[in-house]
Amino acid sequence: MPQAQTAAAPIKNHSFHTPDxxxxxxxxxxxxxxxxxxxxxxxxxxxxxxxxxxxxxxxxxxxxxxxxxxxxxxxxxxxxxxxxxxxxxxxxxxxxxxxxxxxxxxxxxxxxxxxxxxxxxxxxxxxxxxxxxxxxxxxxxxxxxxxxxxxxxxxxxxxxxQAHQPAFEGQGTFQGTWVYPQFWPQELDYSGKKVVVIGSGATAATLVPAMAAKALHVTMLQRSPTYMVSRPAEDALALQLQRFLPAGLAHHLTRWKNIVLGMYFFRLARRYPDKVKSHLIDLTRQQLGTDFDTAKHFTPNYKPWDQRVCMLPDGDLFREVRAGRASVVTDTIVCITPTGIELASGKHLAADIIVSATGLQxxxxxxxxxxxxxxxxxxxxxxxxxxxxxxxxxxxxxxxxxxxxxxxxxxxxxxxxxxxxxxxxxxxxxxxxxxxxxxxxxxxxxxxxxxxxxxxxxxxxxxxxxxxxxxxxxxxxxxxxxxxxxxxxxxxxxxxxxxxxxxxxxxxxxxxxx
Missing domain, CATH: 3.50.50.60 (FAD/NAD(P)-binding domain)
Incomplete structure (x- = not known):
């Protein structure tokens, strides 16, 4: 969106006696x-x-x-x-x-x-x-x-x-387009393209369903799974409060409701990690069905909230996986090839575009x-x-x-x-x-x-x-x-x-x- 530009007062050099x-x-x-x-x-x-x-x-x-x-x-x-x-x-x-x-x-x-x-x-x-x-x-x-x-x-x-950019063997041979989310090229057209997103954090979980709407297919390639939970994009109680209460009061009540619930679920995860983990995986299984390998692709090897839990608005990632427009592969990268990614399992992922969503620095x-x-x-x-x-x-x-x-x-x-x-x-x-x-x-x-x-x-x-x-x-x-x-x-x-x-x-x- 356009930024309102405002002329700022010039900063001057001076002796350091009276603070600016x-x-x-x-x-x-x-x-x-x-x-x-x-x-x-x-x-x-x-x-x-x-x-x-x-x-x-x-x-x-x-x-x-x-x-x-x-x-x-x-x-x-x-x-x-x-x-x-x-x-x-x-x-x-x-x-x-x-x-x-x-x-x-x-x-x-x-x-x-x-x-x-x-x-x-x-x-x-x-x-x-x-x-x-x-x-x-x-x-x-x-x-x-x-x-x-x-x-x-x-x-x-x-x-x-600078983002976190791990070096992959053979990366320089890739003949497609290599992209970092933090520096996204606005002219990039991924319509009808095969896309592989490397990563399993919040950025990857956001990119995959968004790109799946136009791409031929999007694969989320992860070394290990992350906890992902479907959450309504709209807060029903907040919308009800906004109908009947002043905006400030409705916002204040909703804010405190979400603060308390967030603290409650975090403490629950810390106190009963195994039970909370089992519940989160059950929720994922309900989203993807019993035929999907939830144990492999959505069962992390760490306790809930040892890392951040990814929130999926209206379960958008799960929806795209169910529809076949996106898929999840859990494997390790051997090398990058001219046409995609060679994995330790022997599988080759073909790609026109590789997105390296490998984290922040x-x-x-x-x-x-x-x-x-x-x-x-x-x-x-x-x-x-x-x-x-x-x-x-x-x-x-x-x-x-x-x-x-x-x-x-x-x-x-x-x-x-x-x-x-x-x-x-x-x-x-x-x-x-x-x-x-x-x-x-x-x-x-x-x-x-x-x-x-x-x-x-x-x-x-x-x-x-x-x-x-x-x-x-x-x-x-x-x-x-x-x-x-x-x-x-x-x-x-x-x-x-x-x-x-x-x-x-x-x-x-x-x-x-x-």
Whole structure:
């Protein structure tokens, strides 16, 4: 969809004494737009700026343009708490989500404040001046520098420029078209073509039914199965509530209904993994029939929610398999041939198009090079504080979502915490906030998840601890207690300040508790 282009104020080079802004938001996607709106509503005196490396807002939902791209969560939780989702489909397509983000930004005046085409390269913290010196690359190749008191990273946790691309023997001999979903060629015509999609995650589960409508046949080639569950594309209760209640109240009730149900099923899977696994496989068997080899193609060798469960709106993948327009092959690749893929079983899959849906490449802190008082900062050696700050990294927040629920649920809570913290610091004249690592907290993996993209990134991601406030909860209620109502001055967060500097110069009505 067309992006409303707005001329942004030029960024200038200067001496680093007076900060250009109180807070710099990095990224104009779902998290960034949400963060800006929370600041408008709850911390209106904060001077914030937003930079976006790309020419358009939307983040993931503008970047991904492969056939059928959609949410893997319901929009009543993936959407913002402050903006009701009113469209019929709860499992929404990518263009609908992009319109939702765009309208949120336009209606609130955020779009006019986004500075597009500015990629953050590095950020250097000065303790003596209580500010970040940020270096940006502009689309014309120029380098610019800005200063800010706080950095708010809303750039996600995967690379926009590189996907996970395993090397397959013989790949260079393939005479057809090789495609990566993250960089989908819009001119690609797959009508009447034989397509093989390598992968079994959410992207593959989306691509296969979408392409099957036009392709001659689509095969999902997987090394191992994934849990896949049919879910109604429309939420019947939400639609009923929208008929009889104000939009905001209907959205709020539906959101909480889905939060509670999601938490219940996750806890059930953790407590009774074998029973839940058996139930999920039974549901799949009901979709595909007793003649289909469900045990081979849809029975994973891990417990439910050790990896994310794929949601299929109205069972679209199952429908295409039943109709014969799509098929599933569980095997390993020996090599790529000029006309397709040779498998370990001896079978050869003929293909005109091969789509490599083999996963994301994760990064940490948006691939920004951080330093603190001249010393390089390595996020892989840091411990996460409440899942939204890192140990010994002053005045930096990061929007990180859940692995077992909608991303925005945690992003909304994080934004609320940021607003609380800014008010607390202003009230007390603080200019620096940094969580100091507890030497008694034992390090654990940041994500308790066995997915390949998480395991591949273990060496670059920070860790979590075995106790509060270093635990990274995958639980909305636990995070609500931790981020919305817990004490800010908790003995772990270290506050320092200068009486004349920063936010403390301005007064603001204080209606929220610390």
């Amino acid at each position: 802004s109180d807070l710099l938001i990095v990224g104009a996607g779902l998290s960034g737009i949400g963060a800006a709106r929370h600041l408008q509503l709850r911390s209106p005196h904060t001077r914030w700026t937003m930079v976006e490396a790309r020419a358009r807002l939307g983040g993931t939902w503008d970047l991904f343009r492969y056939p059928g791209v959609r949410s893997d969560s319901d929009m009543h939780t993936l959407g913002y708490a402050f903006k009701p989702w009113t469209e019929r489909k709860a499992i929404a397509d990518g263009p609908s989500i992009l319109r939702y983000i765009q309208s949120t930004s336009d209606e609130t005046g955020i779009t006019s404040q986004i500075q597009f085409g500015r990629k953050v390269l590095k950020a250097d913290w000065s303790t003596s001046q209580s500010l970040w010196r940020v270096t940006l690359s502009l689309t014309n190749g120029a380098i610019a520098k800005v200063t800010t008191r706080f950095l708010y990273l809303c750039s996600g946790y995967y690379s926009y420029t 994760l990064n940490a802190l948006g691939d920004i090079a951080f330093s603190v008082d001249g010393q390089a900062y390595n996020p892989a050696q840091a411990m996460a504080y409440k899942g939204m700050m890192l140990s010994d990294l002053p005045n930096v927040f990061m929007a990180m979502g859940y692995t077992n629920a909608s991303w925005t649920l945690k992003a909304d809570l994080t934004a609320g915490y940021v607003c609380r913290l800014l008010k607390h610091m202003e009230r007390h004249g603080y200019t620096q906030a940094v969580p100091r690592r507890d030497p008694l907290a034992k390090a654990q993996a940041y994500f308790d998840f066995s997915s390949g993209y998480v395991q591949r990134a273990a060496s670059v991601l920070p860790v979590q601890g075995d106790r509060a406030p270093w635990r990274v909860h995958q639980n909305y209620i636990a995070d609500m207690l931790s981020l919305r109502w817990s004490r800010l001055d908790d003995g772990v967060m270290q506050f320092t300040g200068h009486a004349k500097a920063g936010l403390a110069e301005r007064s603001v009505a204080r209606s929220e508790p610390d």
